[in-house]
Amino acid sequence: MDKDYFQIGENLNPKVRWYLKFVKLSRFFKIKEVAEQINAKVGRIDNRRGPLDDDAISQIVENLVVAKIARTHLSRKIKRFKLKGRANPRLHELRRDIESTSRPFDELACAIYKEKHYRMRNNPALLFPGFVPDGNEAFYLLRKAFLKYGSAYYINYPARRFHKEVVFHQILDLILDINNRKIKHVGKKGSPFLIGTSFGCSVIVNFLRWLNETGNIDRVQIRGVALISPVLCLDDVVDSATKRQKTLVGRAISNLVGIDPNDPEAVAQAMKKARAIFQKMFVSGRDFLNFTSKDLIPVFSIEDEVLAIFEQDIGSDSGYFHRYLDLKDLEPLTNSYLSNVPTMVLFAEGEGDVMAPNSPTLKSFSDINTLKTIFPDGKVEFVYSKDPSRKVTHSDLIFQAERFIEHLDPWLEGLTL
The missing domain is CATH 3.40.50.1820 (Alpha/Beta hydrolase fold, catalytic domain)
Structure with a gap:
């Protein structure tokens, strides 16, 4: 059976329990869905960085719950603007x-x-x-x-x-x-x-x-x-002077240079390669993060939304x-x-x-x-x-x-x- 990181955090951390009571009263989001997301995320951290002790798991779960609350609150605060x-x-x-x-x-x-x-x-x-x-x-x-x-x-x-x-x-x-x-x-x-x-x-x-x-x-x-x-x-x-680009962004965008914008298949393939490189850049930056640090809660708030961009299929009519x-x-x-x-x-x-x-x-x-x-x-x-x-x-x-x-x-x- 997979490890239930969310449950560990809830059992050990009274702050997590308090935040979850707030979520239930405010109906900010469905706790079950967030628990699944947090379990998947903490599981990746556990596998990538070695075994996490219970104290670390407790703090990471707290940070991710607070990040979710903060992001949900902001999404309600920001409104579509029309003149x-x-x-x-x-x-x-x-x-x-x-x-x-x-x-x-x-x-x-x-x-x-x-x-x-x-x-x-x-x-x-x-x-x-x-x-x-x-x-x-x-x-x-x-x-x-x-x-x-x-x-x-x-x-x-x-x-x-x-x-x-x-x-x-x-x-x-x-x-x-x-x-x-x-x-x-x-x-x-x-x-x-x-x-x-x-x-x-x-x-x-x-x-x-x-x-x-x-x-x-x-x-x-x-x-x-x-x-x-x-x-x-x-x-x-x-760098237009060479076909061999020295930077990751140069390699990503150079895939698009020279393709026919009216060829949907060629555009889709080039955009797929570019997207993979940009995703790699973001993930490598994320891997530097200390998920037990409360200072990084704002970063955790938008991490999933940014990563979701790289999962889209991007075609020739895309923005x-x-x-x-x-x-x-x-x-x-x-x-x-x-x-x-x-x-x-x-x-x-x-x-x-x-x-x-x-x-x-x-x-x-x-x-x-x-x-x-x-x-x-x-x-x-x-x-x-x-x-x-x-x-x-x-x-x-x-x-x-x-x-x-x-x-x-x-x-x-x-x-x-």
Whole structure:
């Protein structure tokens, strides 16, 4: 008979019993289902790291129960956000054009989720994730840095396709709504931060470029932009000078280079290989975790959701693939003026393990003089680990969130005084 780790934790740990009483009263989730999940997870840890003693099992079970409660509570707190006012006329035109081709408009629109905070502040954060995971998970451990200054808006890209102009109009409408809304008890209208990581930085940078091109730049008030491990073009992650990629991400994405986007079978096979590599990267990061540490409960809260992404079958119409196609079409950013919005660029010390050796974005943005030609009010900082055995890697907002927060906190505070 398999070992019942959940029962061991419940028998030995009074805190676990108290939490389970709370769950029964609140009906947060079904205890039987969670017990099965915890047994499977603790079983993997037990097999991978050697026999766990009962005290360790008890603490791990407690941590996983608390993580499940925290995640369930947040899922009830975060609500799908839709503008109450009318969208701009161009977005209505886009809707008509898209639906005239028998394609549902909502398939191309981002899903935006809002998390309110008790503080009535006027600098909310719009959070743009990378390729994976979605905004809700990507910024889960960074939320506390942004919620001090206003609500958090999580941008989740469409599951199918990727229509840049639709996304840009959605973001424009959201910013205008924030700009025109006076926050109660504060007396000021809102001015948001735009925060992106990895591919999400390309969405922000090209949105700013689009604002300039369409004459909308003077209509919006943006308090600041943070670009975390920015990836702005395919050359940032794939070394075009060689077929043999040096990084895991380069190997993953190079599987997609050269395939026919109209060949569903070829796309599915390439995406399967890429997905396997990304999954391996996440699992290897998870294996460093000390599951008995209470400090890592927030990580445990989203672990299952992130892993579930890698279990999906991803085809030629998936949003993941079409975001890759968008990145493939982008040219490296020219070293010319883009915006005078205060801009923070954060690079991890281990970017070289993910970014291509000749990444144009890493080269341009890590040089403060070049950065200031693009963002005159820009600054760049590198994020280092406090653990000599483990570097901070590209966009590591799950396992090394605190290291990024140490850089974001003073920057955000300085712009909101």
